[in-house]
Amino acid sequence: MGALAYYLEEEGIPTTQISLIREHTEFIRPPRALWVPFELGHPLGAPENPMLQRRVLLAALGLLEAPAGPVLADFPDEVPESPPGTDQEPAVWACPVSFAPHLKEETDREKLRSAFRREVAELRPWYDLSFERSGRTTMGNFAPESASKLLDSYAFSEALERAGQNLPIAVVLRLAAHDLKAFYFEAAIARPGSTPPGSAEFNRWFWTETAAGRVLKAVQKRCMNEEDKALRMTGAMLLVPLGQA
Amino acid sequence: MARLDRMPEPMRSHLANLPCPSFENRPWIQGEALSQRRVSIISTAGLHRRGDRPFEGATGDYRVIPGDIMAKDLVMTHISTNFDRTGFQQDWNVVFPLDRLRELAGEGMIGSVAAYHYSFMGAADPAAMEPAARNLAGLLKGDGVDAALLVPV
Numbered sequence: 001m002g003a004l005a006y007y008l009e010e011e012g013i014p015t016t017q018i019s020l021i022r023e024h025t026e027f028i029r030p031p032r033a034l035w036v037p038f039e040l041g042h043p044l045g046a047p048e049n050p051m052l053q054r055r056v057l058l059a060a061l062g063l064l065e066a067p068a069g070p071v072l073a074d075f076p077d078e079v080p081e082s083p084p085g086t087d088q089e090p091a092v093w094a095c096p097v098s099f100a101p102h103l104k105e106e107t108d109r110e111k112l113r114s115a116f117r118r119e120v121a122e123l124r125p126w127y128d129l130s131f132e133r134s135g136r137t138t139m140g141n142f143a144p145e146s147a148s149k150l151l152d153s154y155a156f157s158e159a160l161e162r163a164g165q166n167l168p169i170a171v172v173l174r175l176a177a178h179d180l181k182a183f184y185f186e187a188a189i190a191r192p193g194s195t196p197p198g199s200a201e202f203n204r205w206f207w208t209e210t211a212a213g214r215v216l217k218a219v220q221k222r223c224m225n226e227e228d229k230a231l232r233m234t235g236a237m238l239l240v241p242l243g244q245a
Numbered sequence: 246m247a248r249l250d251r252m253p254e255p256m257r258s259h260l261a262n263l264p265c266p267s268f269e270n271r272p273w274i275q276g277e278a279l280s281q282r283r284v285s286i287i288s289t290a291g292l293h294r295r296g297d298r299p300f301e302g303a304t305g306d307y308r309v310i311p312g313d314i315m316a317k318d319l320v321m322t323h324i325s326t327n328f329d330r331t332g333f334q335q336d337w338n339v340v341f342p343l344d345r346l347r348e349l350a351g352e353g354m355i356g357s358v359a360a361y362h363y364s365f366m367g368a369a370d371p372a373a374m375e376p377a378a379r380n381l382a383g384l385l386k387g388d389g390v391d392a393a394l395l396v397p398v
Contacts, residue, residue: 027267053345
């Protein structure tokens, strides 16, 4: 990020930036930067909190009026504990969609596959509701069923369901994995009255309680045994977050 | 939280050990008051229009995002799995604050919002992004932009 600011400023464009990793910005010393104490993925603070976003934005833009630099300022707030106007978030978020209870005993491959299919089918109406309500989905490349079929077929069978994607398979698998997680998240927050989980709660649920999380780990395992370098890299780095393997 | 000293391993070491470029000189362009500036968002979140080419890897290229884009038409294909996406899934402004920027322009706090915004995929090596970034400066000037707001993810 700091390097981009440097190149643009050198070409004559005034820049200001948000910084998430202060140590990187201290080292690169771009012209103007506002360090924020928020988690990775939340540079403007928090979703559905326009007042906080506005203050972050004004603080970053305000640096454009600094008389000299480089400037590295700190945003004073921590992220609020819970969205304004709501009660305190419960300590452990529970998914409002309850899956068939015998999932945990389903250890062999065919049982995992059928549990995965059931999850996708059970979440679909909630995903549809979320889409109808917000008019938006962040699934970028796949419908829910085509993402799940592709990942299932790569993990567990020889015949790969490519679904007409004209990209390298390593890229297709990564896009499908991210779309699958988006599907689970959007479905899980759709029930009226449910409070969206924080990222840690959602990750804990997705990676430890769903068949989808186990299928993605099976995809990862197969990738890491491939000869193709891009697939091995995808398996090692791009499917399962650090610390979840 | 994005504080290295509070981050669990192995993420802490992963981020602490990312190579950062070092630069000799300190470019500094002075400009108008904020209320006169035309602002463009430059994101490194791997964002693009739905239907545009997904980011395939760390090649340093960028995508053009038209200024009249709506939230439902913006998707994210960043390659990393080590940052939270659920914030963006709830509200695009947490990553791409275009609604907030439009409000500031409406109130006269900034001069105007640019006709185009841009997104790189931030896991790319800065050296790989340099040619595209220098080229982008020309496009920004053509749009009358005198404030680039760089937003990481």
